[in-house]
Amino acid sequence: MSRLSQVVILLLCIWQVISLRVGILSKHDPTAWDESSNCGTAEQGSEDLVRCNLQVYMEAIRQATNSPQPCSLIVLPEGYGLSSSVTPDSFFEELNSTPGSVPCDSGSNYESLAPAQVAMSCAARQYNTTIVLNVFVKQSDGTKT
Secondary structure, eight states, X not given: OOHHHHHHHHHHHHHXXXXXXXXXXXXXXXXXXXXXXXXXXXXXXXXXXXXXXXXXXXXXXXXXXXXXXXXXXXXXXXXXXXXXXOOTTSOOEEOOOOTTOOGGGSOHHHHHHOHHHHHHHHHHHHHTOEEEOOOOEEOTTSOBO
């Protein structure tokens, strides 16, 4: 490969990086729900609270991708942003670790075991974006991480 070809490829790579728009959800308090809502009564670390906060994530993704300058990469808070705190009794999703699998295609049975993985996979597809998300998972051997 000639030196000129290498420079052109490098410039194309730099142009691709520069054109990347990143959206970040920050300062999200997973427990700041109105007490009159179902979410306001959800316990910290519960599956109900995770599902409530997934609604916030979905709206953030929708806004970030439907803006005049849409984001192509969306970074969401670590797992505490969904459940607030973690104890041994907290909700941990089943880990979907099959290479090449797409949680959005896994069906309703899997959605009940891994709501965040399925919801964010489907959101990435629906809004044609990349989503970075950390969730608390239970591995097949029962280890919780």
